Amino acid sequence: MRPHISGGxxxxxxxxxxxxxxxxTPHGASTDRHGHRHHDDGGEIALRFTNASVRRxxxxxxxxxxxxxxxxxxxxxxxxxxxxxxxxxxxxxxxLPLASGSLTVLGGKPGSMNHAIGYVPQNYTNDIDSNIxxxxxxxxxLTGMRFGIHPVTRRQRARVREAMRFVGVExxxxxxxxxxxxxxxxxxxxxxxxxxxxxxxxxxxxLANLDLASQRETVHVLARLNHEMGMTIQVVxxxxxxxxxxxxxxxxxxxxxxxxxxxxxVLDADLLTHLYGTTVQVVTTPQGDMFVTPSPDEPAAVRxxxxxxxxxxxxxxxxxxxxxxxxxxxxxxxxxGRHQKRSEERR
Amino acid sequence: xNAWNTFFEPQWRSILTAPFMxxxxxxxxxxxxxxxxxxxxxxxxxxxFAAHALAHIGLPxxxxxxxxxLPVSLGLxxxxxxxxxxxxxxxxRASQREIATGTVLAFATGLGLFFARMSxxxxxxxxxxxxxxxxxxxxxxxxxxxxxxxxxLAVLAVVYRPMLFSSLDxxxxxxxxxxxxxxxxxxxxxxxxxxxxxxxxxxxLLIFALVVTPAATANILAGSPFASMVLASAVCxxxxxxxxxxxxxxxxxxxxxxxxxxxxxxxxAKAVEALRSR
Numbered sequence: 071m072r073p074h075i076s077g078g079x080x081x082x083x084x085x086x087x088x089x090x091x092x093x094x095t096p097h098g099a100s101t102d103r104h105g106h107r108h109h110d111d112g113g114e115i116a117l118r119f120t121n122a123s124v125r126r127x128x129x130x131x132x133x134x135x136x137x138x139x140x141x142x143x144x145x146x147x148x149x150x151x152x153x154x155x156x157x158x159x160x161x162x163x164x165x166l167p168l169a170s171g172s173l174t175v176l177g178g179k180p181g182s183m184n185h186a187i188g189y190v191p192q193n194y195t196n197d198i199d200s201n202i203x204x205x206x207x208x209x210x211x212l213t214g215m216r217f218g219i220h221p222v223t224r225r226q227r228a229r230v231r232e233a234m235r236f237v238g239v240e241x242x243x244x245x246x247x248x249x250x251x252x253x254x255x256x257x258x259x260x261x262x263x264x265x266x267x268x269x270x271x272x273x274x275x276x277l278a279n280l281d282l283a284s285q286r287e288t289v290h291v292l293a294r295l296n297h298e299m300g301m302t303i304q305v306v307x308x309x310x311x312x313x314x315x316x317x318x319x320x321x322x323x324x325x326x327x328x329x330x331x332x333x334x335x336v337l338d339a340d341l342l343t344h345l346y347g348t349t350v351q352v353v354t355t356p357q358g359d360m361f362v363t364p365s366p367d368e369p370a371a372v373r374x375x376x377x378x379x380x381x382x383x384x385x386x387x388x389x390x391x392x393x394x395x396x397x398x399x400x401x402x403x404x405x406x407g408r409h410q411k412r413s414e415e416r417r
Numbered sequence: 418x419n420a421w422n423t424f425f426e427p428q429w430r431s432i433l434t435a436p437f438m439x440x441x442x443x444x445x446x447x448x449x450x451x452x453x454x455x456x457x458x459x460x461x462x463x464x465x466f467a468a469h470a471l472a473h474i475g476l477p478x479x480x481x482x483x484x485x486x487l488p489v490s491l492g493l494x495x496x497x498x499x500x501x502x503x504x505x506x507x508x509x510r511a512s513q514r515e516i517a518t519g520t521v522l523a524f525a526t527g528l529g530l531f532f533a534r535m536s537x538x539x540x541x542x543x544x545x546x547x548x549x550x551x552x553x554x555x556x557x558x559x560x561x562x563x564x565x566x567x568x569x570l571a572v573l574a575v576v577y578r579p580m581l582f583s584s585l586d587x588x589x590x591x592x593x594x595x596x597x598x599x600x601x602x603x604x605x606x607x608x609x610x611x612x613x614x615x616x617x618x619x620x621x622l623l624i625f626a627l628v629v630t631p632a633a634t635a636n637i638l639a640g641s642p643f644a645s646m647v648l649a650s651a652v653c654x655x656x657x658x659x660x661x662x663x664x665x666x667x668x669x670x671x672x673x674x675x676x677x678x679x680x681x682x683x684x685x686a687k688a689v690e691a692l693r694s695r
Contacts, residue, residue: 163592184592191588200461200584201636201645207585214582215593219574244640262589 114141116270116302117162119328121171124154124161131157132323135171137330141269144296144303144316145330149323150346155306156192158321158328159272162304163189176270183270188263192274192306195255198248204258205243208234211262233265234258237291253284260291271295274306277313285312292316310336424668432665437552441671444554445657447562448618448627451569451611453650456632457642458604461584465629466515467504467605470522472612472621474500476529479546479616483539484532489546490558490613497609500525505605508598549620549672551661562614569607576603581642618657619672626676627653630683637686652682 115138123133131154139145147155160166161173164181176183188211195207208230213220234240237257242250247258256276263271273292277285293316295301307313310320320336321328322345335341342350432438459468475497482492504518533543545553573580583590583600591597615627635648660675667674 165588165591184594187592189589189592191586194586194589197463198585199463200457200642201639202461202581202585202642203640206641210578210582210585211593213578214585214590215595216578217575220578246640266593 115139115174116141116143116176117304118174119171120173122161122173122328123169123171124157124166125169126157126166130169130326132326132328133170134327135173137321137328139302139304139321139330140318141302142296142300143318144292144305144313146310146313146317146320147304147306147323148308148310148320148336148345153323154328155323156274158323159189159274159304159306162272163187185266186269188260188266188268188271190256190259190263190271190273190276192278194259195247196252196279200248202247203244204239204247204250204254204261205230205234207247207258208243208261208265211265229265229267230261233261236264236294237261238287251284253280253287256280256284256288257291260288264295268301270302270304272304275308276305277307277309289313289316426666426668429662429666433662437554438661438665440554440556440559441551441661442658443559444551444562444614444618445661446654447559447566448615449650449654449657450566451562452615452628453631453635453648453653454569454573454646455608455611456628456649456653457635457646458580458584459608459629460632460636461581461642462604464604464608465625466518468608468612468628469625470518470525471497471500471504471605471609472616472624473522473529474525475609475612475616476546476621477525477532479621480529480532480539480543483542484536489542490561490617493546493616494609494613496525497612498606501605501609502602505602506598508601545620546616547620547622548670549616549618549623551618551657551671551675554617558617565610565614569610572603572607576600580604619675623672623676626679627656630679631656634679634683634686637690652679656682 118138119135122135124131147158149155157166161168162175162180163184164175164179168180173180176186209222209226211233212226212229213222231240231243234243237260239254239257239261242254242258247255250258260271260273260276263273271292276288276292280288289312292303292305296303296316305313310317314333314337317333317336319330319332321330322336322341323329324345331341337352339350339352342352426432459465475493478492478494478496479489480492481496482489485492500521529546530543533539579590579595580600580603582593583595583597587597590600611628612621612624615624619627631652632645632649634652635645639645639648656675656679659678660671660673663669663674664671
């Protein structure tokens, strides 16, 4: 009973008419009807988790991470608060060591390839107590890690201008960062991450606290980075709807384990309901698929496709027994207990 | 008219040419340079309260040194540096922990008073440690200040960009390979040095007006971090030198006038900012 599920998002407006595939596409890559770069199994892998787990203190945040993410893809990292989305990015950046297993990022150990990674943390540049201008902030993405006395070269200035032009803030270069709107600051932050010419761009909640227009602009920038530069992009997000048109897949953190799914698999009311811990339905609109949380005042015409969490828990099979025995018995059982409790409340 | 005569000093020109005044002017120049440059980072790193607290952590060191017959600056410097290293090692977020910092600040001030009461000479020096005595700065101190400034500028020239980057956002800087722990410790250690040379001018209580207020003024008016540091140093210099001249002309302590000028600049900049945003 999944009448509303179609094969992925069908937005077209954010894409160029011709899918750019001639700019150094890695071998094994192909482009689907949306212009997305897809990679068959022989394609280049940007990130590969093998039996990975992460701990903070005594608590296992997540474990049993076995997934790989193709180069040139756009992937969301989704999950409830505290599921370990930001933790996953920190592990990928080598800022947090794995408790077990292994992780390969752009072919190297976490942290070893950070020069090829652009990182935009959550709420970046929201709390600026300095008169730094947007242009100077972007320049730091290029020169900020260099000790010693280095005059800024013409080439560096040109790269800053280019990055700012790409995200559409070139006219704001001399404005103070603290005086720009949240949406513009977000784009300056992306420009700072871009200016070093990364192969992988990681953004933590880039759409949080932005108005709809700014969210659209940011999504558009990400889509262009992927199409025109072949950049691999990872986005931590609470709300997937805005990102649906550009996503190739998602890593969803559920029950203490990360999983990867292609977009058509993620866009599943059962999975989403389980993932968010609240009833979620998928609806098809003229703009593409989206998912919503039905409220009591839902119009009668809408036929929701929902399941309660207790039902959904049956859909989601995992090697819990092994995981429990191997790494975190208390954690896994606690998570199961929570789901049990939620479903009881719902009844 | 009589009251005016006791307030106004007609011989002020001859006071200004006295040798101790030369030392005070030179010391003012050194202090302005150091405070202006570091003030910018103090604000950018959200560490103004931690910087203020360092001066107070230095107080028991200063009065303790007097008690032991050691130089005031030595005791002050050692205690401020100790506090700086602890705060720096705890990380940038620690310097924003206002309650813990404030508690340590209060305790240190109390301890400073306790040490001061244990000897009469320390009690005598207490006021100049708290409120400064720029007119008693010796030639040896001025030389020490100049050496510190040269060192400060040399170190900052090397770490300028990573320091600025880590002030903007530690996570991004860390991901890009900036050693943020080292940046924290270095910043706080330099701050302890700045405080050690600035306390003789305005004292531990008024140090905020020399380190933070001019930098805040400059942040409003200047268009780049570097311009901000230059302007903050200039504001700081005008405050100190203006304070020296006016305190020679009028019967008012230099510290009071220095702090007043610094505050007036800040108030004027705030007014400009308010007008600009209208």
